[in-house]
Amino acid sequence: MNPPAPPSNLPPPTALDQPALRQAVKLGLDALLAGFTWWACERIFVGDHAAPSDILRWMAIATVVNLSFQLTRQHYRLIGFRDAVRLASAALALLALGALFMVLSLAPAGVFSLETILATSISTAGLWLVLRGFIRAQYERKLGLAATDEAIAHRALIVGAGRAGLMIAEELKRHPELGIRVVGFVDDALGKQGVRIQGTLVLGPAKLLKTFIQDEAATLVILAIPSALGTTIRKLHDAIRSTGVEVKTVPGLFNLLGTQTWKPELRDVSIEDLLRREPVQLDQSSLSLVLEDAVVLITGGGGSIGSELARQVAAFRPSRIVLLGRGENSLWEAERSLRSLFPNQSLSLELCDIRNTARLGQVFRRWRPQVVLHAAAHKHVPYLEAHPGEAVENNILGTLNLLHAATASGVHTFVNISTDKAVNPTNVLGATKRIAEYLVTREAAHAPEGSRYVSVRFGNVLGSRGSVIPIFRQQIQDGGPITVTHPEMTRYFMTIPEASQLVLQAGILGETARVYVLDMGEPVRILDLAADMARLSGLTPGQDLEIAFSGIRPGEKLFEELFSKEEESQSDIHPKVFNAVPEEIDGSLLKEGILALDQATLLGDGARQTEILRWLKRLVPTYAPSPTGLGLYGEEVKDRRGASGSHAVFPAALQAERRG
Numbered sequence: 001m002n003p004p005a006p007p008s009n010l011p012p013p014t015a016l017d018q019p020a021l022r023q024a025v026k027l028g029l030d031a032l033l034a035g036f037t038w039w040a041c042e043r044i045f046v047g048d049h050a051a052p053s054d055i056l057r058w059m060a061i062a063t064v065v066n067l068s069f070q071l072t073r074q075h076y077r078l079i080g081f082r083d084a085v086r087l088a089s090a091a092l093a094l095l096a097l098g099a100l101f102m103v104l105s106l107a108p109a110g111v112f113s114l115e116t117i118l119a120t121s122i123s124t125a126g127l128w129l130v131l132r133g134f135i136r137a138q139y140e141r142k143l144g145l146a147a148t149d150e151a152i153a154h155r156a157l158i159v160g161a162g163r164a165g166l167m168i169a170e171e172l173k174r175h176p177e178l179g180i181r182v183v184g185f186v187d188d189a190l191g192k193q194g195v196r197i198q199g200t201l202v203l204g205p206a207k208l209l210k211t212f213i214q215d216e217a218a219t220l221v222i223l224a225i226p227s228a229l230g231t232t233i234r235k236l237h238d239a240i241r242s243t244g245v246e247v248k249t250v251p252g253l254f255n256l257l258g259t260q261t262w263k264p265e266l267r268d269v270s271i272e273d274l275l276r277r278e279p280v281q282l283d284q285s286s287l288s289l290v291l292e293d294a295v296v297l298i299t300g301g302g303g304s305i306g307s308e309l310a311r312q313v314a315a316f317r318p319s320r321i322v323l324l325g326r327g328e329n330s331l332w333e334a335e336r337s338l339r340s341l342f343p344n345q346s347l348s349l350e351l352c353d354i355r356n357t358a359r360l361g362q363v364f365r366r367w368r369p370q371v372v373l374h375a376a377a378h379k380h381v382p383y384l385e386a387h388p389g390e391a392v393e394n395n396i397l398g399t400l401n402l403l404h405a406a407t408a409s410g411v412h413t414f415v416n417i418s419t420d421k422a423v424n425p426t427n428v429l430g431a432t433k434r435i436a437e438y439l440v441t442r443e444a445a446h447a448p449e450g451s452r453y454v455s456v457r458f459g460n461v462l463g464s465r466g467s468v469i470p471i472f473r474q475q476i477q478d479g480g481p482i483t484v485t486h487p488e489m490t491r492y493f494m495t496i497p498e499a500s501q502l503v504l505q506a507g508i509l510g511e512t513a514r515v516y517v518l519d520m521g522e523p524v525r526i527l528d529l530a531a532d533m534a535r536l537s538g539l540t541p542g543q544d545l546e547i548a549f550s551g552i553r554p555g556e557k558l559f560e561e562l563f564s565k566e567e568e569s570q571s572d573i574h575p576k577v578f579n580a581v582p583e584e585i586d587g588s589l590l591k592e593g594i595l596a597l598d599q600a601t602l603l604g605d606g607a608r609q610t611e612i613l614r615w616l617k618r619l620v621p622t623y624a625p626s627p628t629g630l631g632l633y634g635e636e637v638k639d640r641r642g643a644s645g646s647h648a649v650f651p652a653a654l655q656a657e658r659r660g
Contacts, residue, residue, distance in 0.1 A: 026072035027063065030128055034062030037123040041116050058098075062124055065093045071128065084129060091125030153179035154220035154246070157212055159236060161187035161202050164250055165224035168266070169200060183216045206236060213243050222266060223249040234274045241535070249273055271469060271533050275493055275524065290371065290413060290508045291316035297369035298323055299354055299402065300376035302330025304461065305417060308500040309373050310338055320346040322367050325376065326353045354398035357405075364409040371413040372406050373507070374399065377433070379419070382553045384428040385626075388612045389601040395432035396439070397598060403443040403453075410448050415507030416440045416455040418515070420492060423457075426557050426626040431616040435593075437515050438585050438619070444513035454510045456503045457580065458518040459492030468526060472533045481546035482530045489552070490523040490559055506577045517578045523559070556626065585619065593619045 038058040066072060069090045098117035156172070158165045169182045185202040186209055187193065192202045203212045213221065221240045223233060233249070240247045248266045296313050300306035301323025307330075310321055321338070325331050331349050338347060350363045354376050377395050378384055384391040399416065406414050418437050421430035437455045444453035460468070468491075475482045499518065506516040531541045539545045552558070593615050600611035617623050 023072050027066060029131065030066050030071065031059045031063050033127040033131065034120075034124045035059045037120050037127060038116075041120045041123060044119070058120065061097050062094060065090050065097060068093065083132070087125050087129050087132075090128075091121050094121035094124060154181070155183045155216060155218050156180050156220040156222055157184050157186055157203075157209070157216060157218045158182055158222045158224050159186045159206060159209065160224035160228075161185040161189070161192045161197055162224070164226050165222075166197060168222055168224050168250065169198065180220065183218060184212060186212060209236070209239060210243055213240070213245055218245060220246045220248065223247065223269070226250055230273065230275045233269065237269050237274070237536075269536055271529065271536060272495055274532055274536075275495070286509055287504060288316050291318050291504075293317070293319045294370040295320045295322065295367055296371040296373065297321075297363070297367065298373045298375060299325065300374075300417075301325045301349070302327050302332075302334045303375060304496055305500060305503075306373070306375040307334035307337065308496045309375060309503065310334065311341060312497070312500045312504055313373075314338060314342040314345045318345075318371075320348060320367065322348045322350060322363070322369060324350040324352050324354075324363060326351065354402050355393050357401045360401055360405045361408075364405045364411075368409055369406075369411055371415075371508070372402070372411050373415050373417070373503070374402055375417045376402075377417070377436075379429060381421070381427050381429050381556055384432075388428045388616075389608055391428045391432045392597045392601055392612060395429070396435050396594065397601075399436040400439055400594065403439060407443060407447050412448060412451040413508055414440065414443075414447070414451070414453040415503060416453075417503065418455045418457040420457060420459040420517075421557075424622045424624070425620060426624055428612075428616070431620045431623045434620045434623070435590075435616075438590055439594075441513045441515070442587060442590065447512070452508070452510060452512045454507050454512060455515045456506045456518065457515060458494065458499055458502070461494060461496045461499050468529065469533075472530055476534060476537050476539070476545065479545070481548040482534065482541075483548050483550045484527050484530050485550055485552050485556065486558060487527050487549060488558055489526045489556075491526060492523050493529075494518065502577060510577075515580045517580050519578065583621075590619065 035055045035058065038055050042054070069086055071086065071090060095117060098121060158168055165185060165187075169185075172178060172180045172182055182200055185192070185197060185200055186204065186206055187202050188205045193204050195202055203216075209221070212218070223236055225232070237247055247269050249269045251265055251267075291313055296318045298306050298309055298313070298321065301310060302325040306323070306325070310323060313321060323331055323334055323338075328351055331351065335347060335349055338345065348367065352359050352363055354360060376398065378391050403414070416436060419430065419433050421427065422434040422437060423430070425431045425434055437457075440453050440455050444451075447453050472482055502518045506518070510516055527547065530547055534541045534545045534547075537545075541547055596615050597612060600608055600615065602608075603611060613625065617625075
């Protein structure tokens with residue numbers, strides 16, 4: 001929540017708002033309080049009036065301590081625990097300095113006594129704290145009056161009485177012009193229930209949330225639990241919406257980059273929140289060894305995955321990030337975002353097509369990258385079914401060009417971004433990405449000793465360009481209908497930050513010549529996804545908004561797979577990373593096939609499609625083209641899972657663990 005302008009009904013600035021004058025006034029008040037405490041303690045412990053010279057000496061000591069601890073630089077209206085600790089430290093310093101004066105006999109005999117020094121030190125710091133607390137109380141009282149004068153738009157309950165909830169509550173108190181008054185916390189922790197946190201009562205557990213909404217006449221519920229899983233967010237959201245109350249939430253921990261701290265920001269609950277999973281715990285030290293002070297080149301740098309990879313990499317302080325892509329507008333947007341988040345990061349942009357070998361050579365000779373993250377690819381299934389030559393040129397030949405440039409310049413880490421569509425492919429995208437995996441594995445043998453050349457395979461990412469989420473959002477804004485291809489269509493989803501973090505973990509720390517698969521969680525029905533997004537927009541599917549079925553597109557599967565039945569899955573890199581052991585391919589056949597595919601791209605339309613299809617099937621034996629693919633439009637789409645019986649999301653042991 002970005003702080004808005006100060007409330008207009010608070011007192012206007014005065015002369016005391018000048019920094020130098022304000023510091024002088026604060027110092028003078030603290031000195032007067034110190035003098036008063038000396039006078040009072042003398043009356044109590046000595047029973048006589050304190051001499052003016054004694055009072056002045058103590059005021060001088062107190063002023064020295066005050067300046068040393070910079071106590072007048074504290075913001076009295078926002079004083080907190082750390083400020084109180086500093087005041088306690090100042091009290092100890094007063095005691096030590098007063099005792100030193102007494103021991104060294106720098107003051108006349110009888111002026112100082114240990115009792116007087118001890119009592120005066122504590123009392124002085126105590127009065128300083130009272131002064132600051134009084135000013136803060138007055139300020140908060142004025143804010144409360146301001147909030148009372150203005151119309152209160154919402155009575156809010158905050159779910160989560162942890163650090164995030166406390167930060168949200170503090171922000172709302174500081175900004176009464178927002179019209180939100182916090183009337184209670186809701187938290188499952190037994191130790192917090194029934195206690196007050198900064199004056200606000202923790203009412204009880206979340207299971208009683210509906211009762212608390214009714215009792216407190218709440219009109220807004222804020223979910224301040226950034227580490228909660230999507231299942232928890234979904235359960236709470238559904239319960240709250242059933243009462244007709246508005247719901248807001250805060251960013252999840254996936255939004256953090258490197259050492260960035262979490263900040264309070266209220267927003268509507270999104271589909272990403274409902275699908276949120278546990279935050280990825282990265283091996284920070286190992287990743288730093290590879291990325292820190294390295295030149296990192298990212299292809300597809302303007303895309304959703306490429307730009308997010310750049311943000312994740314920047315947190316490890318590489319010497320330079322090189323964003324390579326052929327879309328100038330997307331590169332410009334990625335550069336703008338990265339420079340705003342990491343203004344001190346050295347960054348270069350290369351407008352380059354990976355199909356251009358000469359241009360790639362120039363880029364690699366100029367920057368000499370040590371790490372290459374290859375995210376550039378054509379990925380839209382129907383388009384590639386209609387234009388298979390483009391898929392071959394970009395996904396296969398472009399990857400080969402990049403691999404040759406990388407090994408020639410001594411790149412020690414090469415990570416190829418692959419897809420779950422490469423498993424038992426039914427479309428050109430999956431087949432070409434499977435061949436790209438072959439190429440990376442084969443090129444690992446020619447890479448410098450000790451290098452890592454790997455592929456990382458995962459499914460759909462939430463919110464990536466051209467993915468279903470932005471399409472559904474636009475359709476909802478347009479009033480519908482939401483178009484779903486098939487009622488039983490399912491896909492795996494993960495957030496862009498999660499996918500990027502696991503790509504770094506697997507690709508940079510994995511063994512060379514491997515194909516790694518990310519744990520995509522449970523598959524999600526696209527129909528359920530569409531219905532959730534409609535409800536999040538306050539609409540009822542089937543009543544306020546229509547969901548229409550458009551039919552399966554060319555080359556699509558009903559169900560995606562992460563492993564084929566021949567592949568194993570085992571990895572000690574990360575609990576969410578699995579090692580696929582794909583089938584081997586004959587090197588001479590791969591070489592012959594690449595040459596043939598290269599020549600096929602030059603043929604006429606009909607011959608090009610036929611020849612590409614023939615060689616894709618030879619190089620990827622599990623490739624079974626969909627009847628709707630490669631321009632062959634049929635009426636029926638086979639359910640590959642039912643036809644082959646080879647559908648395996650994760651190994652049996654993992655499936656059993658999840659069922660348990």
